[in-house]
Amino acid sequence: MTDVLSTLYPWIKAFHIMSVIAWMAGLFYLPRLFVHHVEQSDNARIEETFRMMEKKLLRLIMNPASIATWVFGLCLVFTPGIVDWSMVWPWTKAAAVLAMTWFHHWLALRRKDLEKGTNKVSGRQYRMMNELPTVLMIVIVLSVVVKF
Template identity: 75%
Template sequence: MTDFLISLYPWTKAFHIMSVIAWMAGLFYLPRLFVYHVEKAETEALGLVFEVMEVKLLRAIMNPAMIATWVFGLCLVFTPGVVDWGYTWPWTKAGAVLVMTWYHHWLGRRRKDFVAGRNRVTGRQYRMMNELPTILMAIIVISVVVRF
């Protein structure tokens, strides 16, 4: 099995990077849709348009991208010679990925709140939360590239 993972390493890494890009795009865009939903959806019809956009982004792009990121990432973890857990970088990356996954699910719960008519988060709060994936991305990229 390990020989198989080693032989697929460049492909696994490429698909991991592509899925991360798609996931991050969604993590940046969905909270922005929430801001517009809170601040601009003055009619029920416009609110329904935002709900459709939000659910399609989450279900068609973000969820599959998150799953692919995890699958390819775990394949990389189990590929011999790729990760040395004696360093700090794999732990900081793993922690940031766990927080990013929590954030993804937090956004999913906020979408359900919109559908149920019980959103209590303001546009300003969504703007502030929209900074979290940027911070996590910086931690992950620096961890992987610098490998401290």
Template identity: 65%
Template sequence: MLSDWYLWIKAFHIMAVIAWMAGLFYLPRLFVYHVERSGSDEPVATLKIMETKLLRVIMNPAMIASWVLGLLLVSVPGAVDFSALWVWLKLVGILSMTGFHMWLARERRLLAEGGHAVSGRQYRMMNEVPTLLMVLIVLSVVVKF
């Protein structure tokens, strides 16, 4: 029965979310370094490799695991009251975080192709997005407003 595994699923869900968040925090910072070195004598090849591996080896699997494990948690009978506001706030935060992840993936591809439309300063500002989303999600789950 799924409810017998609830705490294990929850533990692995938390680990996956931590790994995903680490990538969401770090990838925009790599983009800052990448953009600020573009056009200079400093090579950006290493940054391109780091960006690609971070996204494909850590962030994508962690996001998928977070979603799968989160959906398993929600499917446990009685685990979530869908009439509560916090559930919907958390869902908005998760969907926004997933959208941000997809935006980062697109930006990585653009940077790898040699183009970008965002400045280092803008990437620095975008680096705050996952923090704001994390605050919304954690407060929603813990305070349950």
């Protein structure tokens, strides 16, 4: 199996990068949709449009992209010679990816709250949470590129 992973390494890496880009796009955009949804909730037609957009973004783009990111990422982890677990960088990257995954699930729960009309998070709070994926992305990129 490891021979296959080594042979396919450039392809796996390319698909990992593409899936990360798609996942990150959703992680950046969904909280912004929530901000506008919360702040425009007085119009039923607009609110229904937001619900539809949020659901499709999460289910059709973010969920498949996050799964692909994890699958290709784990393939990279198990490729011989790629990860040196005695260094700090794989641990910081792993922690940031776990935090990113937590954020994804937190957003999914907030989408359900918005759909049910039980949202308790303000537009300002969504704006603040929208910064989390940027911070995590910085940690991940620096970890992988600089390998500190």
